[in-house]
Amino acid sequence: MLNSFFHGLFDTDMTSVISVSDFLLCIGCSLLIGLILAFGYMYRSRCTKSFLVTLALLPTVVCVVIMMVNGNVGAGVAVAGAFSLVRFRSVPGTGKEITMLFLGMGAGLIAGMGYLGFALLFTVIMIALVILYNRLSFGTTKSAALYKTLNITIPEDLDYTGVFDGILSRYTTSCELVRVKTTNMGSMFHLTYNLTLQDATKEKEMIDKLRCRNGNLEVSVSKQETSAAEL
Template identity: 55%
Template structure:
């Protein structure tokens, strides 16, 4: 059992064609596994998933070339650091899966084929399970809304909707006020959390009666991504 964690490369200074093809082939398979796992229940672009497939064999080839050469290894590390600065900002999930792809490539590059394959498969499955279970999702996010109301200037916007907010929401906050139409109207922007999503229309109807049937917009709150 312990033999599967031994490197297949016996001499780092002399890599055979068989060793090279084995490492590159397994790296490519692992890249497909990581990419397919990421594509389930995640937003992605064609270029990003293609990168996930290609990254393990690329890193594998680079590590095999510089194996045993300290100076070349330092140069490669500097080149990898430049990639981050020339890339668009990525979410925490994207950065994590890129690190996973690179880690498997590093393992394959030094000949630890079984270790790299198991690492890629296990962490891909863990990520997939977390997505399917909705781990870390914000609870009651569907009840959170952005509410924009237009009112005539004669209404006192500080208190005019307080009773309705108390009746239909568990929390409400007036976050912005903007005058419009040459100062004859105000646009109010609220962040609210509904008590019952099924009563949203009833709530809007009562707001319409209060604001003179002027424009009302209810929209969902977009989840913010975590960036690294």
């Protein structure tokens, strides 16, 4: 009775059935892989609890799906079609988060095929590279501190077209007016520039010059952020 409980209703003599011990072994290996991925991603990275839980369980889910459709072409095509209909209704992820999800899916797929050693080896190698790149600050440029976003408020009677070009050309290598917005019931303009500073140490000097030009109204300089839609 117990043995028949783990057999499919539509199994035939030509169908190979996974033993319970092999099933549990693959599940345990996939859970271990998920934990390795989650702990590796936490190293010098800001992350949410929900993403870590997802990353820890994703290899197991993929592993089970692959084990169930292993050798069955029709079921494999059906599962692929079902996955193609899934839409993730969440905020766009970064390139690093998407990469970790693909790593989890890849490791789970290898484990589901029964190659547990290769799955663990693949996971350890990739997590070691992730930790190494984070430790070396791979991809971080020294000029990142020069990219700034300038927000400045001016009165409505001041023509914002080229009003700050002289000052900005003195302290920046490039500047671009990316946004103009009215504020305070239309009595003021709020301008947003993307700047590349010549020298980060002269930022305060530039702000003082801008304050003299805009009548000592609000001026703010912040780190220039990459658009959320970009990877």
